[in-house]
Amino acid sequence: MARRLERCELAGLLYILDVPKSELPLWLCIANFESRYNTHIVGRGNADGSLDYGLFQISDRFWCTPPSETTYYTFNECNVNCTELLTDDITRAVQCAKRIKTQQGWTAWSVFGEFCNGTIDGIDKCFGAV
Template sequence: MKVYICLIVALALAAPAFGKVLDRCSLAREMSRLSVPRDQLARWACIAEHESSYRTDVVGPTNSNGSNDYGLFQINDYYWCQPASGRFSYNQCHIGCNGLLTDNIEPIVRCAQEVLRMQGWSAWSTWHFCDGALPSIDDCF
């Protein structure tokens, strides 16, 4: 029995880590806790749904310019984060791209807010799904 338990523990430790999968309400609550304005929460939830299906560990396919998009909000590594490869990046969020793939969404949210501040909502290619009336997030609180 001890061998069986040791084997299960060893396999669990060897398994690759999978990112956190949020849902609309858990994202809204976590972002609210991080002081994101409540009137923005439905838009952020919509973007996360369309960009990553609320998953924190998503790295998008390579874009036509050789860049990649990372994490919950698919933040681009050419402008916003430093890829591990050392390839050039403006790194406006002052973060390594792997820092956008964590279960702790605070650095992800802070970087996304910087993208919003500098480029507006249209920085996200999925913005057209989120422009206009959205379901209220009030039922999440």
């Protein structure tokens, strides 16, 4: 069953999945603006007909295999079925998002430049700091 995660809940899950604490505010910002922390979101179709999946809105054109045939070639760089990015177990989504960040940087997410490339909320309160 897919659901909407709470901000600090997602911060904890990302940290457990080896996302560096210093990067958590950016990951949270991206997840917020891409999916509003929803694990089950499939985005509206892109101009090329591709779809984006899950918390980080990962494209089926480049990163995952869509559940049905497409008119475009898919690369599946994350070696994952797109439906695996739509579950409460966010492990595969995080692994794929990390790969995307490694290959393309934060600007792989269109929301980065407009919403996440400045002052963003910290995560101290999520980890008990005041």
